[in-house]
Amino acid sequence: MLEISGITKSFGTRRVLNDVTFSVSPGRLTGFVGGNGAGKTTTMRVILGLLASDAGRVTFDGTPLTASDRRAFGYMPEERGLYPKMKVAEQLIYLARLHGLSHDRAQRNANRLLESLDLDERAHDPIEDLSLGNQQRAQIAAALVHEPTTLILDEPFSGLDPIAVDSVVGVLGEYAAGGVPVLFSSHQLDIVERLCDDLVIIAGGEVRAAGGREQLRAQHSTNRFELLFTGDAGWLRETEGVTVLDFDGGYALFDVDTAATAQRVLRRAVDEGAVTTFTPKHPSLAEIFKEVIA
Amino acid sequence: MTAPTGTPAPSFFSSTWLVAQREIMARLRSKAFVISTIILFVIALGGMIVGGIVAQNQSAMPVAAVGSAAESIQGDDAYEITEVGSVDEAKTLVEDGDVDAALVPDDSAAGVAIIADTEAPTSLMMQLSVTPDVTLLDTSGDNSFVAYFVAIGFGLVFMMSAMTFGSVIAQSVVEEKQTRVVEILMSAIPVRSLLAGKVLGNSILAFGQIAALAVLSIVGLSIIGQSELLLGLGAPILWFVAFFAIGFVLLAAMFAATGSMVSRQEDIGSTTTPVTMLIMLPYFLVIFFHDNPLVLGIMSYVPFSAPVGMPMRLFLGTASWWEPLLSLVVLAASAVLVVIIGARIYENSLLKMGSRVKWGEALRH
Numbered sequence: 001m002l003e004i005s006g007i008t009k010s011f012g013t014r015r016v017l018n019d020v021t022f023s024v025s026p027g028r029l030t031g032f033v034g035g036n037g038a039g040k041t042t043t044m045r046v047i048l049g050l051l052a053s054d055a056g057r058v059t060f061d062g063t064p065l066t067a068s069d070r071r072a073f074g075y076m077p078e079e080r081g082l083y084p085k086m087k088v089a090e091q092l093i094y095l096a097r098l099h100g101l102s103h104d105r106a107q108r109n110a111n112r113l114l115e116s117l118d119l120d121e122r123a124h125d126p127i128e129d130l131s132l133g134n135q136q137r138a139q140i141a142a143a144l145v146h147e148p149t150t151l152i153l154d155e156p157f158s159g160l161d162p163i164a165v166d167s168v169v170g171v172l173g174e175y176a177a178g179g180v181p182v183l184f185s186s187h188q189l190d191i192v193e194r195l196c197d198d199l200v201i202i203a204g205g206e207v208r209a210a211g212g213r214e215q216l217r218a219q220h221s222t223n224r225f226e227l228l229f230t231g232d233a234g235w236l237r238e239t240e241g242v243t244v245l246d247f248d249g250g251y252a253l254f255d256v257d258t259a260a261t262a263q264r265v266l267r268r269a270v271d272e273g274a275v276t277t278f279t280p281k282h283p284s285l286a287e288i289f290k291e292v293i294a
Numbered sequence: 295m296t297a298p299t300g301t302p303a304p305s306f307f308s309s310t311w312l313v314a315q316r317e318i319m320a321r322l323r324s325k326a327f328v329i330s331t332i333i334l335f336v337i338a339l340g341g342m343i344v345g346g347i348v349a350q351n352q353s354a355m356p357v358a359a360v361g362s363a364a365e366s367i368q369g370d371d372a373y374e375i376t377e378v379g380s381v382d383e384a385k386t387l388v389e390d391g392d393v394d395a396a397l398v399p400d401d402s403a404a405g406v407a408i409i410a411d412t413e414a415p416t417s418l419m420m421q422l423s424v425t426p427d428v429t430l431l432d433t434s435g436d437n438s439f440v441a442y443f444v445a446i447g448f449g450l451v452f453m454m455s456a457m458t459f460g461s462v463i464a465q466s467v468v469e470e471k472q473t474r475v476v477e478i479l480m481s482a483i484p485v486r487s488l489l490a491g492k493v494l495g496n497s498i499l500a501f502g503q504i505a506a507l508a509v510l511s512i513v514g515l516s517i518i519g520q521s522e523l524l525l526g527l528g529a530p531i532l533w534f535v536a537f538f539a540i541g542f543v544l545l546a547a548m549f550a551a552t553g554s555m556v557s558r559q560e561d562i563g564s565t566t567t568p569v570t571m572l573i574m575l576p577y578f579l580v581i582f583f584h585d586n587p588l589v590l591g592i593m594s595y596v597p598f599s600a601p602v603g604m605p606m607r608l609f610l611g612t613a614s615w616w617e618p619l620l621s622l623v624v625l626a627a628s629a630v631l632v633v634i635i636g637a638r639i640y641e642n643s644l645l646k647m648g649s650r651v652k653w654g655e656a657l658r659h
Binding site: 045048049050051067070071073075076077079080081082083084085086094095097098099142143146 | 309312313316320469470473474475476477478479480481482483484645
């Protein structure tokens with residue numbers, strides 16, 4: 001498990017990270033969410049050792065990271081960069097070899113990745129001749145080609161069309177399933193919501209929320225329910241402990257004070273008609289995000 | 295997908311060598327580089343051939359000679375002798391323009407007379423005139439023309455190569471910074487390894503180019519028959535190559551460091567100009583002061599100009615045997631110092647995007 005604890009970093013007098021603490025579990029996709037300038041990229045750079053933090057530490061399974069541990073990480077920087085005039089496959093092999101792979105193994109990995117990212121046809125073209133989406137895929141391949149022990153990806157999905165998103169998600173999922181901790185940042189909350197197992201929300205250089213996706217949703221859910229049935233829900237307004245938020249014939253959106261109240265409402269609804277839907281309303285990630293960064 | 299294994303980190307040297315290899319390959323594949331190298335070689339070779347022709351005295355002067363008169367200039371390459379039977383025959387040849395002058399036997403003190411068309415042939419007259427022996431006390435000035443050309447040669451080759459490869463290094467540093475590939479590289483290998491690889495790769499190329507030029511000029515000089523010049527120039531050329539190899543490492547580190555302070559190719563000039571000036575200085579100094587022992591003496595020890603100054607002094611024969619060695623040690627020591635400072639600037643500047651990194655910030659520990 002990759003643990004980030006108490007990271008603080010200032011540029012001059014401006015404090016950009018303040019006591020940032022969270023962890024990235026192996027085998028899970030952890031989404032790192034925050035607005036522009038919230039401190040996502042700086043945090044990632046500190047994890048990778050590109051920047052030194054003023055305080056705090058980064059550990060892997062309890063031991064502080066060494067330079068050679070970090071060298072085995074896979075990194076995709078936010079602003080994309082590969083050598084524009086170098087051929088795709090050649091570039092991947094070069095990067096893999098810088099990470100210590102033999103030429104043969106580097107070549108095998110590059111070929112396999114290019115194939116699974118549908119880039120094998122462009123393997124011998126210079127990066128600058130590729131479309132933006134394909135450049136992005138090459139960038140992802142560059143982060144994966146050396147069989148990284150941990151993946152740190154800064155905005156891996158920006159600029160990808162939905163099909164490309166799926167192929168990248170597939171590849172990342174494979175890595176996570178193989179036991180690699182994966183941390184990726186994104187501002188596309190819908191993608192994060194769909195993909196990640198764990199979430200870290202950062203704002204103003206501070207972690208505002210961190211934990212499992214469902215756990216966070218549960219934490220931030222109010223006792224809100226949605227009811228749809230064939231009867232008329234007018235009686236809900238007079239039910240004790242219920243606050244109706246929205247109401248239209250057989251549809252109602254309401255808050256309850258206790259779980260018992262919810263059960264009472266359900267029983268009465270079943271008595272009065274056929275119940276189509278009775279669900280606790282969990283907030284969407286966007287709603288949680290707005291709530292925690294407020 | 296198997297469980298993460300983690301590969302052993304490559305050693306400092308193997309990372310450096312990988313970076314150096316990439317630099318070399320990128321350069322060799324660039325058409326601009328290959329073409330400019332070919333042009334440089336052609337210019338060098340052409341210059342030598344032209345120089346050789348100029349140095350070999352003008353083509354032999356055709357002269358007609360009658361009888362024993364031929365003996366006075368026999369065996370001199372400067373004259374192409376046509377022996378004729380009579381004075382009249384000789385006159386006809388002069389009138390027709392087949393020869394520039396004719397030598398005929400005469401009763402005068404010289405023993406021969408000259409017949410020419412409209413102008414007295416000065417060189418022939420000088421050849422035949424009796425001049426008293428002259429002893430020159432200062433012989434250093436007698437090859438000043440050659441010295442001037444040698445000075446231009448060393449100065450120009452140094453400036454051209456250093457500038458070409460220096461700006462290539464600066465550009466490659468900025469390219470990595472501008473495309474952010476540097477972030478990936480930094481997450482893979484130590485920054486110093488990256489810098490060392492760049493300096494090494496480009497130094498190998500620059501050294502290769504200079505060594506090829508040296509071989510070209512040595513072979514060229516012997517082919518055009520300037521064996522005498524070759525004897526005097528061979529050792530200075532080899533010293534020049536040695537000085538260049540170390541001097542270039544120093545310059546390469548300076549170019550890499552100053553290049554890393556900007557984020558866009560367009561801004562390179564704003565930080566590398568002082569380094570470019572340092573490279574141009576020895577060229578102008580050696581051209582203006584190639585006959586000034588004091589300036590040359592200082593130049594031969596100052597690290598930036600030593601690669602030009604010391605070989606020049608060796609050519610002129612004004613340096614003792616130990617002087618190039620001492621100067622080389624001074625140069626190597628300053629190269630080490632500059633590489634250390636350069637590495638700090640490079641490390642501090644690589645991730646700073648946007649406006650030019652300030653010197654204070656770049657040098658901060």
